[in-house]
Amino acid sequence: MQRSLTFNIFRHNPQDPASVPHMDTYKLDETDSMTLFIALHRLREEQDPSLKFDFCCRAGVCGSCAMVINGRPGLACHTKTRDLPDTITLLPLPVFKLVGDLAVDTGTWFRAMYQRTESWIHTRAEFDPAAQEARMENEVANAIYELDRCIECGCCVAACGTANLRSDFLAPAGFIRVARFAADPRDQRTDADFYEIIGSDEGIFGCMGLLACEDVCPKHLPLQTQLGYLRRKMGLTVLKRLLPFGG
Amino acid sequence: METDCIAPARPRSRADGLLDWVQMGTGAALALFACMHMIFLSSVLFGAGALNGLSAVMDALHIETLGGIGIAVVFCIHATVAARKIPFKAAQAVTAWRHARLLHHPETWAWVAQVLTAFILAVFITIHIWTGLTDLPVQALKSAVRVQLGGWFWVFLLVLPALALHLVIGAWRAGVKWGLITRENRADITRKGLYLLGGFLCLSLLTLLRFRLLPLE
Numbered sequence: 378m379q380r381s382l383t384f385n386i387f388r389h390n391p392q393d394p395a396s397v398p399h400m401d402t403y404k405l406d407e408t409d410s411m412t413l414f415i416a417l418h419r420l421r422e423e424q425d426p427s428l429k430f431d432f433c434c435r436a437g438v439c440g441s442c443a444m445v446i447n448g449r450p451g452l453a454c455h456t457k458t459r460d461l462p463d464t465i466t467l468l469p470l471p472v473f474k475l476v477g478d479l480a481v482d483t484g485t486w487f488r489a490m491y492q493r494t495e496s497w498i499h500t501r502a503e504f505d506p507a508a509q510e511a512r513m514e515n516e517v518a519n520a521i522y523e524l525d526r527c528i529e530c531g532c533c534v535a536a537c538g539t540a541n542l543r544s545d546f547l548a549p550a551g552f553i554r555v556a557r558f559a560a561d562p563r564d565q566r567t568d569a570d571f572y573e574i575i576g577s578d579e580g581i582f583g584c585m586g587l588l589a590c591e592d593v594c595p596k597h598l599p600l601q602t603q604l605g606y607l608r609r610k611m612g613l614t615v616l617k618r619l620l621p622f623g624g
Numbered sequence: 625m626e627t628d629c630i631a632p633a634r635p636r637s638r639a640d641g642l643l644d645w646v647q648m649g650t651g652a653a654l655a656l657f658a659c660m661h662m663i664f665l666s667s668v669l670f671g672a673g674a675l676n677g678l679s680a681v682m683d684a685l686h687i688e689t690l691g692g693i694g695i696a697v698v699f700c701i702h703a704t705v706a707a708r709k710i711p712f713k714a715a716q717a718v719t720a721w722r723h724a725r726l727l728h729h730p731e732t733w734a735w736v737a738q739v740l741t742a743f744i745l746a747v748f749i750t751i752h753i754w755t756g757l758t759d760l761p762v763q764a765l766k767s768a769v770r771v772q773l774g775g776w777f778w779v780f781l782l783v784l785p786a787l788a789l790h791l792v793i794g795a796w797r798a799g800v801k802w803g804l805i806t807r808e809n810r811a812d813i814t815r816k817g818l819y820l821l822g823g824f825l826c827l828s829l830l831t832l833l834r835f836r837l838l839p840l841e
Contacts, residue, residue, distance in 0.1 A: 448726045471723070538732055541723045542716050572641075578708075582644040585709065586800035587731045591807070601810070605803020608644075612802070615641030 380407040382458060384420065385466040386428070390477045400466075401425070413453035413467070414442055417479075429478035437595060440530030443470055444479045450532035452595045470535040472544075483531040490551045494574055496558065499566045517562060524557035524603065526596050533590035533600060545579040549590035549600045552581060556603040559610070568614045576611045584608065643705050648798050650702035655791045657695050662824065665767075666831045672764035672838060683761040692757045699753065703746050710739055738793040741786040748783045768838040777836055784828040792821040 382405050389398040403420050414435050421428045433439040435454045442453035445468035447461060458465070473481035490496075533549040534540050540548040547555075555575055558564045575581045584604055591601040664682075668675040682688050711720045720739075724732045759766060770776045796817050799805035805813050 445726065448728045468726075536727060536729070538720065538723060538735060541719055542711055577637075577640040580640075582640045584801060585735060586797040587729070587735050588800060588810075589727060589729045589732055592729065592731075599807065601800065601805075601807050602803070605801065605806070608801055609803055611641060612645060615638050616645070618638055619642075 380463055381405070382407050382416070382461075383464045384416070385464065386420075386479065387468045388428075388478050389475065390429075391475050392477070407458050411458045413444075413446065413456045413458065413465070416458055417453060417467075429476065429480045431476075431480045438528060440483070440528035443483070443530035443532050443535070443595075444468065445470060445535065450535040450593045452530060452532070455595050470531050472534050472537075472540050472548075473531055481531070483529060483534075486531070486534070487529045487550070490547065490554065493547065494551055494554050494558075496554050498558070498561065498564050499570070500563055501565060502563075511563065513562070517560070521557060521560050523599065524553055524560060527553055527598060528596060530595060532593045532595060533598075536589035536593045538585055538587050538589065539583050543579070543583070546583050547575060547580050549584075549594075549604065551575075552584070552607055553598055553600060553603050556607055559607075568610055569618075571607075572611055572614045575607060576615065581607045581611050643708070646701065647705045647709075648802070650698050650705065651794050651798065653698050654695070654702055655795055657691075657698075658787060658791055659824070662828055662831070665762075666827050668764050668767075668831060668834050668838070672768075675762070675764045679762045688760050688762060689757075692753070692760070696753050696757065699749060703742075706742065710742065734793045735797070737789055738797070741790040744783060744786040745790055748779055749787075752783075764835075764838060765840065768835045768840060771832065771835040772838075772840060777832065780832050781829075784832065785825060788821050788824040788828065791824070792817050795820075 384403040384405060385400045386403065387398065388401045390396040403424055405416055405419060405424075408415075412435075414432060417428070417430050417432075421430075430444065430453070431441040432454065433441045435442075437452055437455045440452070443450060444453055445451075446453070446456055447466055450470055467479055469475055469479050469481050470483070473483050473486055476482050527550060529550065531550070537546070537548050539546045552575065555571060558566065559571055577583070581604070586604070588601055590604075594600055664678060665675065667678055679688070682691075711717045720736065724736045755770070756762070771780070796805065796814065799813065
């Protein structure tokens with residue numbers, strides 16, 4: 378039987394001084410295989426053309442349509458309305474700057490994170506444009522790819538307790554980025570080098586181990602595994618530094 | 625809290641890494657002590673003589689005095705170091721509470737419970753350590769008097785569940801942070817943690833009840 382869905386959607390335009398944050402309610406008849414992405418488009422086309430939300434690929438690849446869905450960060454295009462109750466509450470992701478309604482600016486945050494984690498291969502090897510690309514074991518390539526699948530949706534950041542409390546926290550997206558380069562044999566950075574990036578309470582030692590990031594990641598990235606791995610790595614690095622011969 | 629950009633980090637030092645080790649080490653030591661202490665006190669379930677006998681041996685070896693002072697120091701260090709992660713500012717506390725309410729995530733609520741129980745433990749364990757250390761050796765009758773006449777029965781009814789929760793959640797989170805709890809074994813260890821919580825609670829409440837019913841002769 379077709380359901381009538383009730384949408385409570387956060388509305389606010391931070392560019393407009395007269396705008397007051399509030400919730401608007403919409404009704405929509407559910408259709409087969411309806412996703413939140415489809416529902417939001419129908420709401421905008423049929424009821425309220427001023428409704429703002431981000432989208433691009435509608436296939437869980439671009440990460441643009443992340444929002445808080447009944448309390449949990451998730452992708453609108455990945456979420457079927459049949460998996461949700463009759464009343465659906467949609468909020469913008471916290472932590473990120475609000476663009477308007479459900480749209481937030483994740484790009485600036487991620488760019489700053491990439492700069493802070495120095496998200497590129499660090500090598501002293503001289504580049505030879507005529508040489509063949511260095512070969513890599515398939516196992517290693519797969520391991521790097523597994524950590525490189527982040528679509529920058531920001532769900533893990535929004536679900537992270539520490540990231541909600543402090544703006545300087547690197548957050549799970551930052552850690553998996555560091556883990557990606559730590560796994561790459563072409564990157565010559567040492568553990569001590571990585572400690573300079575994440576060896577603090579704004580880094581890996583600020584992680585409280587609540588695992589909300591792991592539970593909401595729409596790409597099921599191995600965040601829990603990498604958080605533990607990096608904490609052990611950095612914990613041992615700081616102990617080594619205490620030793621006179623530890624470096 | 626909303627930000628258009630991740631804030632720049634401060635210069636690195638060894639302090640945060642070392643404090644993380646200290647927090648986990650002192651927490652593990654206190655958890656181990658709490659379990660030993662509970663097992664020691666629960667010997668009263670076999671009679672007052674059992675507890676008094678054990679206590680006499682420990683007192684003769686000065687374990688109660690030296691251990692008590694040592695634990696008091698470790699307790700102070702743990703409370704101080706772990707407090708740096710508690711959102712004390714009103715705005716932060718409100719953010720943390722709203723975040724937990726919004727997310728409906730068990731592990732996030734567990735952290736809130738750990739913070740709340742930390743406040744309970746900080747107050748009452750301090751008093752407990754003081755009253756214990758100034759009235760050594762531990763004896764069944766002295767504890768029974770405190771529980772039956774000193775109003776400690778009601779205090780312990782609050783403190784024992786708080787301790788059990790704080791201990792089990794703390795151990796679980798340390799396991800996650802250091803990678804001992806993985807995606808594969810998470811459900812299994814969480815279930816075992818709940819068994820541990822139940823076991824600790826049962827043993828501690830039975831012991832409390834025994835002190836409550838011990839004849840004051």
